[in-house]
Amino acid sequence: MKLNRQVLLESRPVGTPAENNFKVVGTPVREIADGEVLIKNLYVSLDAGFRNWMKEGSGDHILPAMAVGEPVMGLTLGRVVESKNLKLPLGDLLMIRVYWEEYSISNGVDDWFVHLPNGIDAPLSYYLGILGDTGLSAYFGLTDIGKLQPGETLLVSGAGGAVGSVAGQIGKIFGARSVGIAGSDDKCQRLIAELGFDAAVNYRDADDLSSAIGDACPKGVDVYFDNIGGPLLEAAINNINEKARIILCGAITDYHLDEPAPGPNNLFNLSKNVATMTGLMCHHQTDRYDEARHQIMEWVESGQLRSIEYMSEGIYRVGPAFCEMFQGKNFGKTIVKLAE
């Protein structure tokens, strides 16, 4: 009999998530019924945004808040290892919105899984990072919303994160000046040395973040790719050029607050500069996933774009790795490998 180890939400995080908010338990895997499949999860993809569903009363009618004592909702990549469903034969690879767990059972009509796309030869973990929601967000953000042009300045917050690390590199491919904001000198150096950013600002180290951004962006900011929100957004808005485009991709600053923080006090700068701020959710562009993934892989294969993963192994690492994102420990996409 197989054991399914799951990570439960032991308690709701207060502020930044802590390891003791999570607990690993094992339960036997039950027999699958007709129409069902058993999926062995190979990877867990960790995204800071899921912190939101850990709040009491968060969520909506489609995805309610996670319950204390229940498994933590998350994204996995798994393989069908038992099947009583003709449409999902053994060996199929699926990306699933399910739980932090080693095995999942699906009835095959669930909305929350998709097959891995065909026709791309890439390591499986890429589908959770550079070819997944985070890489695609970077791509659609810069193409559809940012409309980044050669010679422009791209500013990226959370530049060492899953989305930011890809966005800054695509900025360079598009002929822009890429400037990153990150939370340590070490990350700033890696952005420049490993990912080709033109400059980087350590926001924890800056006395005056607006001025620090201004120094790093002497021609002003044309496109701001925001993964952080909060004070960084305000500082970026102080530096925008006329007709600037701001991409709101994430707001990790807000995820762990019980009361929402005040927004930027300088929105009038958007008016003055006839600038635009637009929310990005990559699943609104599913019809272009194929195009985007092929383009991204072409850049990866030609050496213009690097996939950066913050990878660890084993179900016991899932909770801690999630917490580390909020501590800024990760560089690149945070993934936990559960099995080969």
Add this chain to the structure above:
Amino acid sequence: MKLNRQVLLESRPVGTPAENNFKVVGTPVREIADGEVLIKNLYVSLDAGFRNWMKEGSGDHILPAMAVGEPVMGLTLGRVVESKNLKLPLGDLLMIRVYWEEYSISNGVDDWFVHLPNGIDAPLSYYLGILGDTGLSAYFGLTDIGKLQPGETLLVSGAGGAVGSVAGQIGKIFGARSVGIAGSDDKCQRLIAELGFDAAVNYRDADDLSSAIGDACPKGVDVYFDNIGGPLLEAAINNINEKARIILCGAITDYHLDEPAPGPNNLFNLSKNVATMTGLMCHHQTDRYDEARHQIMEWVESGQLRSIEYMSEGIYRVGPAFCEMFQGKNFGKTIVKLAE
């Protein structure tokens, strides 16, 4: 000898502008030199945004802050009454960014005037309101940024103001549901009875502004035309639909603050709804002024659109009328007539 009465900035407003911040003085009109023209100002157009330039240290290298003891900067519509400039003959009608004053002298190379457009038969004051920056802002906001569609819900703040009163009416012409936010029950009634709004919310009267907006917009908000900023913007963002468009046209709430107020705490709602917030400055669309003015006049002539003016007379009314905008006394475009 002619006397030019001007309104001086007697002191910088603290908070909401007060009548004693302004003082009328008279000085003789000097002889004009070769190349100059004397303009008799017929109307002063009052816009809340000029409050910004009354702040110490505001403005920029193009338009510095107004100086205490100097005439107040403003927009007028005037007629050339003496000319030593062949390009500006007697009788020419000009819109000028000059001062709150009865007479102005121009050297004819100043950037801050434009001729009234030809080919439109309209009352002169219309060029400061429904055919001026405010009417054009409403038009470009809804067409270029809002892309308002039939059946959608348009929410307008400052709906009794110069821009808002036009925007709500154009919303109806476009087949949308127009909902206004205004500061008194009287204004709300006038929006519905006189301007054809479908519903109106008195923001001073609402216990919970988000809910009040939700009640008035049962299908949510597709386009929010913001002339106010502050807490109204936050409440509106709580009610946006997927792919909503927010037009940032003005932020009268902020103009009289010395320290900028916090912004909306719910920008994440833009992300979730892949919504857009865009700054509007109508002078970025000067190439389309002609098209817009003709369209607006066509609507006016067909009775679909009403020009609403809050008109008073005489140079002594300019300061008080400006203050009244911040008290919410105006309904429609605030104009002071100086001469026939």
